[in-house]
Amino acid sequence: MGYTLKVNVNGKAQEDDVNPRVLLVDYIREKLGLTGTHVGCDTSSCGACTVHVDGKAVKSCTMFAVQADGADITTIEGMCQNGELHPLQAGFKEEHGLQCGFCTPGMIMACADLLENNSNPSEDEIRHGLEGNFCRCTGYHNIVKAVQHAAENG
Amino acid sequence: MGKLVGQPIKRVEDNRFIKGEGKYTDDFNMPNQTFAVYVRSPHAHAKINSVDTSAAEAMDGVVKVFTGQDIADAGLAGSICGWQVDFKNGDTMKEPPHPIMVADKVRHVGDPVAMVIAEDKYTARDAAELVNVDYDVLGAIVDPKAAVEDGAAQVHDDVPNNTIYDWELGDSAATDAAFENAHHVTSLSYHNQKLVPNAIEPRAALAHYDANEDKYTLYSTSQNPHLARLVIGAFVLAIPEHKLRVISPDVGGGFGSKIFVYNDECGCLWASKQIGRPVKWTADRSEAFITDCHGRDHVTDAQMAFDADGNITGLRTKTYASMGAYLSNFSTCVPTYLHGTLMQGLYTTPAVHVDVTAVVTNTVPVDAYRGAGRPEATYSIERLMDTAAREMGMDPTELRRKNFIPAFDGVEQPGYQTQVALQYDSGDYETNMDKALQVADYESLKATRDKAKSEGRLVGIGFSTFIEACGIAPSAVVGSLGARVGLYDAASIRVHPTGKVTIHSGAHAHGQGHETTFAQVVADAFGIGMDDVNVIHGDTENVPFGMGTYGSRSLAVCGSAIMKSVDKVKEKGARIAAHKLECSPDDLEFANGAWTVKGTDKSVGFGDVALTAYVPHDYPADEEPGLDFASFYDPANFVYPFGTHICVVEVDKDTGEVDVTKYVAVDDCGNVINPMIVDGQVHGGVAQGIGQALYEGAVYDDDGQLLNGSMLDYTMPRADNFPMFETDKTETPCPHNPLGVKGIGEAGTIASTPAVVNAVMDALSDYGVKDLQMPLTPERVWSAMNSNGNA
Numbered sequence A: 001m002g003y004t005l006k007v008n009v010n011g012k013a014q015e016d017d018v019n020p021r022v023l024l025v026d027y028i029r030e031k032l033g034l035t036g037t038h039v040g041c042d043t044s045s046c047g048a049c050t051v052h053v054d055g056k057a058v059k060s061c062t063m064f065a066v067q068a069d070g071a072d073i074t075t076i077e078g079m080c081q082n083g084e085l086h087p088l089q090a091g092f093k094e095e096h097g098l099q100c101g102f103c104t105p106g107m108i109m110a111c112a113d114l115l116e117n118n119s120n121p122s123e124d125e126i127r128h129g130l131e132g133n134f135c136r137c138t139g140y141h142n143i144v145k146a147v148q149h150a151a152e153n154g
Numbered sequence B: 001m002g003k004l005v006g007q008p009i010k011r012v013e014d015n016r017f018i019k020g021e022g023k024y025t026d027d028f029n030m031p032n033q034t035f036a037v038y039v040r041s042p043h044a045h046a047k048i049n050s051v052d053t054s055a056a057e058a059m060d061g062v063v064k065v066f067t068g069q070d071i072a073d074a075g076l077a078g079s080i081c082g083w084q085v086d087f088k089n090g091d092t093m094k095e096p097p098h099p100i101m102v103a104d105k106v107r108h109v110g111d112p113v114a115m116v117i118a119e120d121k122y123t124a125r126d127a128a129e130l131v132n133v134d135y136d137v138l139g140a141i142v143d144p145k146a147a148v149e150d151g152a153a154q155v156h157d158d159v160p161n162n163t164i165y166d167w168e169l170g171d172s173a174a175t176d177a178a179f180e181n182a183h184h185v186t187s188l189s190y191h192n193q194k195l196v197p198n199a200i201e202p203r204a205a206l207a208h209y210d211a212n213e214d215k216y217t218l219y220s221t222s223q224n225p226h227l228a229r230l231v232i233g234a235f236v237l238a239i240p241e242h243k244l245r246v247i248s249p250d251v252g253g254g255f256g257s258k259i260f261v262y263n264d265e266c267g268c269l270w271a272s273k274q275i276g277r278p279v280k281w282t283a284d285r286s287e288a289f290i291t292d293c294h295g296r297d298h299v300t301d302a303q304m305a306f307d308a309d310g311n312i313t314g315l316r317t318k319t320y321a322s323m324g325a326y327l328s329n330f331s332t333c334v335p336t337y338l339h340g341t342l343m344q345g346l347y348t349t350p351a352v353h354v355d356v357t358a359v360v361t362n363t364v365p366v367d368a369y370r371g372a373g374r375p376e377a378t379y380s381i382e383r384l385m386d387t388a389a390r391e392m393g394m395d396p397t398e399l400r401r402k403n404f405i406p407a408f409d410g411v412e413q414p415g416y417q418t419q420v421a422l423q424y425d426s427g428d429y430e431t432n433m434d435k436a437l438q439v440a441d442y443e444s445l446k447a448t449r450d451k452a453k454s455e456g457r458l459v460g461i462g463f464s465t466f467i468e469a470c471g472i473a474p475s476a477v478v479g480s481l482g483a484r485v486g487l488y489d490a491a492s493i494r495v496h497p498t499g500k501v502t503i504h505s506g507a508h509a510h511g512q513g514h515e516t517t518f519a520q521v522v523a524d525a526f527g528i529g530m531d532d533v534n535v536i537h538g539d540t541e542n543v544p545f546g547m548g549t550y551g552s553r554s555l556a557v558c559g560s561a562i563m564k565s566v567d568k569v570k571e572k573g574a575r576i577a578a579h580k581l582e583c584s585p586d587d588l589e590f591a592n593g594a595w596t597v598k599g600t601d602k603s604v605g606f607g608d609v610a611l612t613a614y615v616p617h618d619y620p621a622d623e624e625p626g627l628d629f630a631s632f633y634d635p636a637n638f639v640y641p642f643g644t645h646i647c648v649v650e651v652d653k654d655t656g657e658v659d660v661t662k663y664v665a666v667d668d669c670g671n672v673i674n675p676m677i678v679d680g681q682v683h684g685g686v687a688q689g690i691g692q693a694l695y696e697g698a699v700y701d702d703d704g705q706l707l708n709g710s711m712l713d714y715t716m717p718r719a720d721n722f723p724m725f726e727t728d729k730t731e732t733p734c735p736h737n738p739l740g741v742k743g744i745g746e747a748g749t750i751a752s753t754p755a756v757v758n759a760v761m762d763a764l765s766d767y768g769v770k771d772l773q774m775p776l777t778p779e780r781v782w783s784a785m786n787s788n789g790n791a
């Protein structure tokens, strides 16, 4: 029943025998031990599990690991480059864009995709762009500011 | 203001969170661990005829299946209620048992019947599907008010009319007299709807029993690990407290829902001993919807009486409060001591009477959810205020101004004694409202609204001037009111030989930023840097004791315990410094990190004293070595933050959709340690309160099915539901704690809900709509606009 999955995760080649029914998020969290990617729901609603698959933000609870075969995957753990925080990571800290931190990795991954497609989004565009990510702590106010901060300093 | 206190210091905890290196319960694993899945009732009320586990047990990879009968056979009590509220006539509160899993009858959708333990979670889930439970479905009761009627389904056999207690507070006769003599009476009846907390991290547990040491370890998503240890050890599982370690690592939000000791986590701990292996359990979101304690669910009639000049002469409310199917830990105190006692609001109302009947229903248990009782009280008072102003043709701010309690600081002027038991500590309500009016530019807001209305657009302005009681609370007082715990907190300060400091905090942080604010306070107190201070919390083995985080109490209560320990360090440090400087401790003053002989430049630094305490060669004769103090702090009173929130909405005439276009929050939480964090707490709280007003609410059908039990169906507020919030503050220090602080965690949620609904009613004023049931969905708003001949 095993399937050999080859993926590149945060720049590192991985080859693993996985059960085809295993969700990508479980593979990332449990097989690779990259627990920065979180699970907040079972209906693809909350976005806590967001990662990048071939450069696009994807809810990793919504696909099977085997569907990512051959893909480049980036998780929150891969966002720091050479010890430098990604501008969004810096933005979230600067603007107090997180409280409990549970939504934060998914938020940062979703925001990175947003900025990739629109390097200077308006407040409205940011708010609409984050429709797929829930935060229960911040009221989104400082998340919007964090994205603006990253856009200005990115 | 110190170097750090009062400054928007960036949070130290963020360093791990932004890199995905936070460690939440589900991130931990143990060798040889198993995975548990609960089999839960799909029915709201049903008799269990049989539970067949054979197919599940036969499945490859299944380790064990336990049922409610196993729990009954083990003689386990299950979770308990922590607050006894007796009937008006003195009869004891009804307290039905709440077993870890049920054997005889299920009482809400989600009630656990069996637990499947397997080698991996996928197998555990598959096997749970194979457990076959034969039910006889019974009629259900959902409506809190209907629950007391004869003939309603009985949730528990030994709770007649589903009534847990009835309770009252205030002077009933005086209040009735005020209504008889009233010039004007404003009345509202509404359902303060049931809410689902939805912290984004679901509850989870990793439980392990070590037979060699006869010792239990529980990683859990708890807001208060010591309280969990106490309740589990002393009651739920009856295991020796010193043989139980509870660890709350990073926790992904709580909002009250993670205060409580849930049976689910206890079941994992018990099962771990039975099978001799660690047991891990993480709730699915759909499971969280039917197991995390919900909030609110009050059905209320509220009335306010006025004289001809608009002075409030009386307030009375009657509430039916649902506890859900079982009594969660603090469920019983929410509609009483956290709700009834708030009914003075910040007005001089001379006669107040509150009547509450607490009932069980076939729904998910209800307990404290951000604000807990105070939002319900504030909703009653503040909806009545705006409604009354409209009815009497007054400006809502003028009506408030007329009725505000005059300013008092609690030092020169005494605290304000309310009609409903509390004594407010300090307040200056009119100044606060004036500040908000100025920040919002009320005059131009009104002009904008009136212009919009003249153009046929529906713009409305809503107010909420609120007070809350938090920093719960003096132990003797709450004890006399039925609390079965003390509500102090504890903290220790360990000064290391090199002058670095570790704070062991009894309060747990799950978003509040204690690792930063507590460090700010202590670093300033000792004249050292933020980097020199570390905060440890969330582990019963590493932190001596604590009562945890809820009720906006961390800084007011645990912060005060920290300050007590700071004082002890300073006193002992002064004696050591005096020895070194060959003077009396009384000759010394401490400033900028050093003890100095007054009027001289002779001084010794904090680090020097610390080193001397641990290398006591040249040392006072009868002084113990070391510089390490623990303190408990039992608050002298609640603290009473207050504020003014102003909401502006525009209602879409064609769709009924409500858009919050402006939101101003001017809060007074006493002295502020970190304004950035305070603002963040207000933002989040306001969003949750707007959520209740416009979007959220558990919807049950008559059979007790939760119809919106997933994040697809339950409307969680999203980023595009809100404007940027405008925050500002006044600062009226608390007179009775060392930092002069109040609390801010819940203020936004308490204040915002009525402000939003008031704004919508203002927008709809030309339609003759006096009230609408929350959430104010487009359908409800549109229907109201298009009925009553309003087409």
Ligand code: FES
Pocket (backbone or CB within 6 Å): A038, A039, A040, A041, A042, A043, A044, A045, A046, A047, A048, A049, A050, A059, A060, A061, A062
């Ligand atoms: S966990 Fe993937 S969207 Fe919620």
Ligand code: FES
Pocket (backbone or CB within 6 Å): A097, A098, A099, A100, A101, A102, A103, A104, A134, A135, A136, A137, A138, B200, B252, B253, B511
């Ligand atoms: S920071 Fe807690 S959910 Fe977003």
